[in-house]
Amino acid sequence: NAGVTQTPKFQVLKTGQSMTLQCAQDMNHNSMYWYRQDPGMGLRLIYYSASEGTTDKGEVPNGYNVSRLNKREFSLRLESAAPSQTSVYFCASITLDEQYFGPGTRLTVT
């Protein structure tokens, strides 16, 4: 089944801890995206990758790093989590004809 898988679904971190959110797509799309969703602010673009091996900053990249090691996978890393990074994170694999979103990761940083 075509789609985007995202792990984990839930995570609680303490301030200063690190973690990596994993995302994978099986549609052979070039472009993949990471968003965060916060109440009243919609989905804000953190980073995107137009093709394997390339990444670019979006609207809110500070505090995050990404890695696109192959066409299928696009990971998001928080090196030192802060309470301001408490959010729901969505990965997406998007072309003009097809747009797939992962189920989201609910992250709480205490």
Place this chain on the structure above:
Amino acid sequence: AQSVTQLDSQVPVFEEAPVELRCNYSSSVSVYLFWYVQYPNQGLQLLLKYLSGSTLVKGINGFEAEFNKSQTSFHLRKPSVHISDTAEYFCAVIEGTGNQFYFGTGTSLTVIP
């Protein structure tokens, strides 16, 4: 950078009344436009999209939107809403020459019985 503006953060409307959710974008180049719906605690679902052709686009659940290039708008409409339409609605845009897919801040539609 591209931006998407949804002026109305909350829209209450009575059941069976018409509704319009507004979306404006800032771009001088060609764009592709999308509307998504998000029900509580769920992911995003595509309602409709404009890529080219007719400026009036029909989507799922009785929604439609009209692309107006001169006004840089892509407003979403439904002639008669149901309780089940209560949800968050997001407008999104991607430039024809770019890869960045931007969302608006969302409009919370509440249908009142």
